[in-house]
Amino acid sequence: MSTPKVAVITGSSRGIGKVLALRLARQGVNVVVNYKKSADLAAQTLQEIRDAGADGITVQADIETAEGVNALFDAVIEHYPRIDAFVSNAAASAFKAIDDIKPHHLERCINMNVRPFVLGAQRAAHLMSEGGRIVVVTSYGSQRAFPTYALLGAAKAADEALVRYMAAEYGPRNITVNAVNGGLIDTDSLDFFYHKVPGMAPMQTVLEKIPLRRPGTADDMAAAVDFLLSENAGYISGQVLSVDGGLTIVAPPYWADTTAPLRDAVERPHHDTEK
Numbered sequence: 001m002s003t004p005k006v007a008v009i010t011g012s013s014r015g016i017g018k019v020l021a022l023r024l025a026r027q028g029v030n031v032v033v034n035y036k037k038s039a040d041l042a043a044q045t046l047q048e049i050r051d052a053g054a055d056g057i058t059v060q061a062d063i064e065t066a067e068g069v070n071a072l073f074d075a076v077i078e079h080y081p082r083i084d085a086f087v088s089n090a091a092a093s094a095f096k097a098i099d100d101i102k103p104h105h106l107e108r109c110i111n112m113n114v115r116p117f118v119l120g121a122q123r124a125a126h127l128m129s130e131g132g133r134i135v136v137v138t139s140y141g142s143q144r145a146f147p148t149y150a151l152l153g154a155a156k157a158a159d160e161a162l163v164r165y166m167a168a169e170y171g172p173r174n175i176t177v178n179a180v181n182g183g184l185i186d187t188d189s190l191d192f193f194y195h196k197v198p199g200m201a202p203m204q205t206v207l208e209k210i211p212l213r214r215p216g217t218a219d220d221m222a223a224a225v226d227f228l229l230s231e232n233a234g235y236i237s238g239q240v241l242s243v244d245g246g247l248t249i250v251a252p253p254y255w256a257d258t259t260a261p262l263r264d265a266v267e268r269p270h271h272d273t274e275k
């Protein structure tokens with residue numbers, strides 16, 4: 001019997017991180033469940049990991065601080081001599097127009113969304129004695145500009161640039177580094193963005209522009225990360241994989257804004273081929 005693999009996922013007490021943790025657990029991967037506040041949810045996630053037939057640990061560590069990232073990996077090495085995967089998943093930011101961004105917003109955004117990826121990848125790579133996989137979870141604000149997302153979008157863009165540098169430098173150690181870039185994904189954070197940011201455009205105006213006409217799910221994201229962590233993705237490195245239902249490939253004028261007769265061309269449930 002081979003030794004079970006080990007994955008470290010930041011922010012895996014809930015949301016995309018948790019769904020990914022359970023996916024990996026079903027494949028027999030042991031998971032390090034990191035969280036900041038929700039000890040109960042983290043414990044529940046670990047229980048579900050065990051119910052799925054794997055094991056793991058929970059680690060409370062605030063990755064917004066360098067000490068927190070080190071505490072996370074210090075806890076990892078107390079339990080596991082080596083790891084196979086590191087997923088930099090947890091994120092947070094203020095949502096502001098450029099003119100409203102204060103120095104502390106900038107500092108916190110970098111500390112929360114860029115520094116933990118770099119410091120975490122350094123510690124993780126050191127523990128990947130038999131090669132490994134690193135994935136960072138980003139979002140479409142890294143490449144497109146939409147209201148109040150400047151700070152987090154810029155941080156995610158930095159992460160995607162770092163993916164390429166890390167892929168180049170860690171490749172010789174047989175470590176792949178990639179990003180999964182999410183569109184509009186149905187989670188607690190999405191609810192916050194559309195319902196708590198004053199004046200935000202209604203989510204429906206975005207949903208109707210997405211070619212697949214639905215929000216993504218946490219499992220859509222977890223499936224893509226799972227793929228990049230898998231044997232099947234062994235020769236893929238330095239890439240950004242978009243999981244957005246086509247949101248970022250469309251441009252104005254949108255099909256959603258067209259009217260009859262043009263609109264009928266894409267709204268017909270079963271496109272008939274009769275001339």
Ligand SMILES: NC(=O)c1ccc[n+]([C@@H]2O[C@H](COP(=O)([O-])OP(=O)(O)OC[C@H]3O[C@@H](n4cnc5c(N)ncnc54)[C@H](OP(=O)(O)O)[C@@H]3O)[C@@H](O)[C@H]2O)c1
Nearest residue numbers: 011012013015016036037038062063090091139182185189
């Ligand atoms: N939701 C979307 O629409 C969407 C779209 C595209 C990309 N993404 C990206 O997907 C990733 C996951 O997003 P999500 O919405 O599932 O969850 P999230 O809100 O980014 O993260 C929730 C998880 O992160 C933990 N966390 C928060 N701050 C932390 C800190 N300082 N230290 C350690 N852990 C911390 C939380 O722990 P506690 O439970 O203890 O608070 C929880 O486990 C993010 O990178 C996000 O940018 C999301």
